[in-house]
Amino acid sequence: MTNKDRPKYQQIIQAALEVIAENGYHASQVSKIAKKANVADGTIYLYFKNKEDILISVFRERMGQFIHKIKNAIEDKETASEKLLTLIQMHYAQLTESPYLAKVTQLELRQSKPELRREINKVLKSYLDVIDSIIEHGIKEKEIRDDIHPRLMRQMIFGTIDETVTTWVMKNERYNLLDQVEDVHSLLLNGLTKKN
Amino acid sequence: MTNKDRPKYQQIIQAALEVIAENGYHASQVSKIAKKANVADGTIYLYFKNKEDILISVFRERMGQFIHKIKNAIEDKETASEKLLTLIQMHYAQLTESPYLAKVTQLELRQSKPELRREINKVLKSYLDVIDSIIEHGIKEKEIRDDIHPRLMRQMIFGTIDETVTTWVMKNERYNLLDQVEDVHSLLLNGLTKKN
Amino acid sequence: MTNKDRPKYQQIIQAALEVIAENGYHASQVSKIAKKANVADGTIYLYFKNKEDILISVFRERMGQFIHKIKNAIEDKETASEKLLTLIQMHYAQLTESPYLAKVTQLELRQSKPELRREINKVLKSYLDVIDSIIEHGIKEKEIRDDIHPRLMRQMIFGTIDETVTTWVMKNERYNLLDQVEDVHSLLLNGLTKKN
Amino acid sequence: MTNKDRPKYQQIIQAALEVIAENGYHASQVSKIAKKANVADGTIYLYFKNKEDILISVFRERMGQFIHKIKNAIEDKETASEKLLTLIQMHYAQLTESPYLAKVTQLELRQSKPELRREINKVLKSYLDVIDSIIEHGIKEKEIRDDIHPRLMRQMIFGTIDETVTTWVMKNERYNLLDQVEDVHSLLLNGLTKKN
DNA sequence: TATGAATGAGCCTTCATTCAT
DNA sequence: TATGAATGAAGGCTCATTCAT
Numbered sequence A, B, C, D: 001m002t003n004k005d006r007p008k009y010q011q012i013i014q015a016a017l018e019v020i021a022e023n024g025y026h027a028s029q030v031s032k033i034a035k036k037a038n039v040a041d042g043t044i045y046l047y048f049k050n051k052e053d054i055l056i057s058v059f060r061e062r063m064g065q066f067i068h069k070i071k072n073a074i075e076d077k078e079t080a081s082e083k084l085l086t087l088i089q090m091h092y093a094q095l096t097e098s099p100y101l102a103k104v105t106q107l108e109l110r111q112s113k114p115e116l117r118r119e120i121n122k123v124l125k126s127y128l129d130v131i132d133s134i135i136e137h138g139i140k141e142k143e144i145r146d147d148i149h150p151r152l153m154r155q156m157i158f159g160t161i162d163e164t165v166t167t168w169v170m171k172n173e174r175y176n177l178l179d180q181v182e183d184v185h186s187l188l189l190n191g192l193t194k195k196n
Numbered sequence E: 001t002a003t004g005a006a007t008g009a010g011c012c013t014t015c016a017t018t019c020a021t
Numbered sequence F: 001t002a003t004g005a006a007t008g009a010a011g012g013c014t015c016a017t018t019c020a021t
Helices: A009-022 A032-034 A041-047 A050-075 A080-097 A100-104 A114-140 A150-170 A176-188 B007-023 B028-037 B041-047 B049-075 B079-097 B098-104 B114-140 B150-170 B177-190 C007-023 C032-038 C041-047 C051-076 C080-097 C099-106 C112-140 C152-170 C177-191 D006-023 D030-036 D041-047 D051-076 D081-099 D099-106 D114-140 D150-170 D178-191
Strands: none
Touching: A009 A050, A009 A100, A032 A050, A041 B150, A041 C051, A050 A100, A050 A114, A080 A176, A080 B028, A080 D178, A100 A150, A100 B028, A100 D051, A114 A150, A114 D114, A150 B150, A150 B177, A150 D051, A176 B150, B007 B028, B007 B041, B007 B049, B007 B098, B007 B150, B028 B041, B028 B049, B028 D041, B028 D081, B041 C007, B041 C051, B041 C177, B041 D030, B049 B079, B049 B098, B049 B114, B049 C007, B049 C177, B079 B098, B079 B114, B098 B150, B114 C007, B114 C051, B150 B177, C007 C032, C007 C041, C007 C051, C007 C099, C032 C041, C032 C051, C041 C152, C051 C080, C051 C112, C080 C099, C080 C152, C080 C177, C080 D099, C099 C152, C112 C152, C152 D150, C152 D178, C177 D150, D006 D030, D006 D041, D030 D041, D051 D081, D081 D114, D081 D150, D081 D178, D099 D150, D114 D150
């Protein structure tokens, strides 16, 4: 049984997620996480190398599941358009379900030290890969234009989704993110211009 | 003569910008800023309330100019499409010209404490207002579709531009951001879909 | 069967000796000793009251044997001069044979807490007694001068031997300690002065 | 004005010496030293790199003076015998005058980490050099025997003096160390043997 | 006996801010 | 205005010891 399967590991991960969401990254002392996880301060260090390792693990574990679910949901879909719709829908749905994760990913983890950022970006990379594969598929099937560098397309997709979630989190999640799925999908596919 | 007009005020602002860009947010001690600005530590506190106030001022001053220049450039343009093209072009141009500002806005200041983020967002708000006014103008002139909430459009525009810049900064600015202006503009206006 | 006769007791003592010699006193955690002794951390506490008790026991056991052997070897000798020669020879020989013991007694255990030092000194006392008995014998037989307090003589003998060993250990035992036996013996008996 | 000339530097050195002498090396927290020196904890770090640096400095400063005074006193003396007598006398006199220094050098500083030991040995080296120069002088003048390696002679001299002081400190300085000067001098010069 | 996961007290160091000059 | 020496609160981490199994 590895560390990750032990109940205390997940207990600490969850506690860390909540503490960061509630207090912000900078006010998240190890002792606070330990208390919320109902373990002694020292116990933390049986499961994690140091404070940074806790935070990286929170992100890796949670975003890992997050991305995994999206990947699964997309597989079935035929067209790039459907795949993108599903991605947006799943992205919004999961963050709606887990406000802690939303708060932490959109706000708190952006306040982290360079080394931590680097680790976060590794995880993020695998999400961007998912988006890239949708674009590639769309281009191959001639659904998506091929006159623009795919990297820019991915940046538009991720940038847009990310910005809509950030706004929603900063507005304290007062509206329903899922109501925007179709409109965001339409915007990304068709752009701003009025067609007639 | 207010504080802002005194030479030391600008001296400290500039020093802070450079120190953050060079050392990162977390390694930007007041003493380092003071040294770079050639003033004593204590002198900082004659011009700024506290450390946070320095950072907010950096952002306010620099982003103020940044936004002001974009506003000016856009005024002349007739169509929403032209205005948007100019905004993208100016956004990229200014950050290309000032690598310090790019590094600080895209990476370092996102690592700041919640209170600081809030102040930064106030400044950012006036940039988002500029984007909103372009959209509003476009809708009125029937250039821009009116079936989608303008807020979502603005989020796509800002999210996309922001994400392209972040990628560029994280790639150590190894390519020319300005080469992407037309493509980003086309993507935002026309979306991903292949037209025929 | 007392603790001392159980195999694990000696196992832990030997492990402690090696761990201290290899890692130094300050890096000798109980867990490290347990691992080297192939027992669980908790097992240590079935045989020893606490960490200090391990260290004292190491010293007591090893120095006990050390002193015992010297005592035995001296018994046979007739004169104080011969006894002293044998003591020096045995002292050097045993530490040459056991580099762990040398490193630990000369360097590492001197870095211990006052309480531990006190215990160590109790053991040392019995070694000093051996030296005292040689001196006493020599005085009685008129081999050794009686115009100087025997305590000072013992301090010269022990101080000199101890200092020569410390130097040797700090020079990483690069020369043969036993080569010095006769010279040290001559120095202690005859002093520094040139006779003619 | 360098750090060393500022009053607080000496204030902290003296406080550290007293704290170590009173509490032992291991119970000498930085905060305790700061309190005794009447400065804030942080102030310590304006004058010393870290805790170890305080301890090294204590030793360097105090032993520096110690050795300097002995060197001066020896210069005048003609013969090796007189020089040695003066060295013993000065060694005992200075430690008698400064019980703190005695306690720290004989007991506490031997309980230090390897890096600290190394620094201490550097200082000690210059004391051993003084002893070596006496021996060399004595050999040249045919006062001291030349059939024994001078290093062994030095080890006897230092080992003996050191051991006599250690015993005295451990006996809580209950007798007068200076009473032993002539006897120790006689022992070192003439050895243990009864002459007739 | 034996285990080893869990405990939690303890401490060095940083750095934003102050204030006497 | 300007200085910079001094302040002191705050927190991550280690490791000897315990105890449920």
